[in-house]
Amino acid sequence: MQSSTAPTSSLRLFDDRVLADPYPTYEALRNTGPAMHLEEYDVWAIPRHADLAAILKDPGAFGSADGIALTYFANHQVLAGTVLAADGDAHTRLRRVLHQQLGYRTMKLLTRRINDRAERLVDQYTASGRFDALALVRHMVCDTVMELMGLPGADRALLLDGAAATFDVFGPANERHLKALPLASRMAQTLREQLTRKTVTPGSWMDAIFQAVDAGQITEQDAVPLASAYTAASIDTTVLGLTDTLVQLARHPQQWQLLRRDPDHWATHAFHESLRLEAPIQGFGRLLTEPADVGGVHLEEGEQVWLLYGSAGRDPERWGSDADTYDLQRPGNRGHLAFGGGPHLCAGIPLAELQARAVLRALATRCSHLTLDGEPVRVLNNLLRGYGAAPLAVELSPRTSASGRTPEPCRQGPVP
Numbered sequence: 001m002q003s004s005t006a007p008t009s010s011l012r013l014f015d016d017r018v019l020a021d022p023y024p025t026y027e028a029l030r031n032t033g034p035a036m037h038l039e040e041y042d043v044w045a046i047p048r049h050a051d052l053a054a055i056l057k058d059p060g061a062f063g064s065a066d067g068i069a070l071t072y073f074a075n076h077q078v079l080a081g082t083v084l085a086a087d088g089d090a091h092t093r094l095r096r097v098l099h100q101q102l103g104y105r106t107m108k109l110l111t112r113r114i115n116d117r118a119e120r121l122v123d124q125y126t127a128s129g130r131f132d133a134l135a136l137v138r139h140m141v142c143d144t145v146m147e148l149m150g151l152p153g154a155d156r157a158l159l160l161d162g163a164a165a166t167f168d169v170f171g172p173a174n175e176r177h178l179k180a181l182p183l184a185s186r187m188a189q190t191l192r193e194q195l196t197r198k199t200v201t202p203g204s205w206m207d208a209i210f211q212a213v214d215a216g217q218i219t220e221q222d223a224v225p226l227a228s229a230y231t232a233a234s235i236d237t238t239v240l241g242l243t244d245t246l247v248q249l250a251r252h253p254q255q256w257q258l259l260r261r262d263p264d265h266w267a268t269h270a271f272h273e274s275l276r277l278e279a280p281i282q283g284f285g286r287l288l289t290e291p292a293d294v295g296g297v298h299l300e301e302g303e304q305v306w307l308l309y310g311s312a313g314r315d316p317e318r319w320g321s322d323a324d325t326y327d328l329q330r331p332g333n334r335g336h337l338a339f340g341g342g343p344h345l346c347a348g349i350p351l352a353e354l355q356a357r358a359v360l361r362a363l364a365t366r367c368s369h370l371t372l373d374g375e376p377v378r379v380l381n382n383l384l385r386g387y388g389a390a391p392l393a394v395e396l397s398p399r400t401s402a403s404g405r406t407p408e409p410c411r412q413g414p415v416p
């Protein structure tokens with residue numbers, strides 16, 4: 001379905017060429033208008049920050065149910081019943097359970113544990129002076145999420161690869177989508193089989209879901225889809241965002257030195273600036289539940305929009321003529337849309353920030369210099385943007401390690 005006078009394009013947004021470097025395409029879309037109908041996917045690409053922000057705040061007209069992904073299969077089989085794809089009261093009910101587990105107050109109680117973990121891992125990974133930023137951050141985020149999730153039997157590798165596959169499945173029915181289907185289905189199936197009252201750790205995220213069922217806040221059928229919000233959303237996103245932050249800082253030595261002088265102040269800015277510039281989730285959809293205008297383009301009920309978070313972060317109308325530049329001192333850089341917005345604003349911001357601060361602080365304390373040790377390698381995904389490896393080199397600071405201990409001597413070989 002498509003409005004007759006509207007701009008249309010045969011652009012293939014999810015081809016490898018565009019995924020590898022989407023920014024020229026985003027710029028062309030932003031310059032063309034507020035909405036462009038992409039024939040290939042029968043969806044409206046929304047590239048400008050202001051229009052995205054307005055849509056996110058209007059869930060009455062732009063619904064998430066049946067609208068998040070680009071295929072009927074993903075919207076109906078994978079996303080049905082999840083908090084991400086719920087609207088109205090159903091969304092509020094599910095979101096309340098998440099909020100209790102993921103809010104800033106709860107995260108504050110975890111600060112010490114997360115900082116200790118970051119310091120230990122940073123000591124380990126940087127000891128030889130060379131390390132893969134992705135491996136360090138993956139280790140950190142996986143350990144944290146596995147512990148908080150409270151499903152000790154969960155297969156760590158399946159969680160990691162299954163989450164990336166799930167994001168591939170949210171894209172159009174291209175080769176990447178088809179290849180990812182078996183893995184994404186296996187992760188969903190494993191969650192269904194393993195998640196029971198007996199298998200979860202008391203006091204964990206998963207335990208809280210069953211407590212909410214027992215308290216009548218949600219139903220038994222809500223449990224597995226709600227749990228999938230944790231498994232799919234919490235790992236890859238943070239891993240890609242924080243790895244990119246380290247790469248940006250390695251590319252910008254003066255900004256690394258600035259951060260080192262006051263990590264408690266600059267770490268969060270450094271993380272947000274990277275999310276603005278390289279949104280780990282490049283886009284998500286919405287379905288119009290009534291006719292609506294987007295920047296003057298009239299769209300009909302039943303049409304789908306594709307919110308280009310990755311483009312909004314580069315919009316010069318919002319960020320100025322240096323929108324493509326990494327600048328951790330950029331005023332207001334936390335106002336990006338890489339975490340979405342409105343009622344579906346990412347529920348995991350406090351946890352993502354907490355981990356980012358912990359790793360950056362630990363590295364800043366331990367390493368006087370941070371540089372690239374080779375070109376980072378991009379991995380392509382229908383929705384995610386980030387690196388599959390990011391070799392870095394560090395010079396250890398003569399003072400002490402992040403933990404305050406003298407650093408271990410250089411070690412060769414892989415880090416356990």
Ligand code: HEM
Nearest residue numbers: 083084229233234237238241284339340344346347348352
């Ligand atoms: C840098 C890290 C992260 C990024 C960039 C990110 C990005 C996003 C985005 C863009 C959305 C909105 C989706 C929409 O358009 O509707 C979202 C929602 C969500 N995120 Fe995150 N996320 C991150 C970390 C996390 C973490 C650590 C968790 C922890 C569990 C998490 C849990 C969720 C959940 C549950 C939702 C759904 C919220 C709702 O629909 O009400 N995310 N995230």
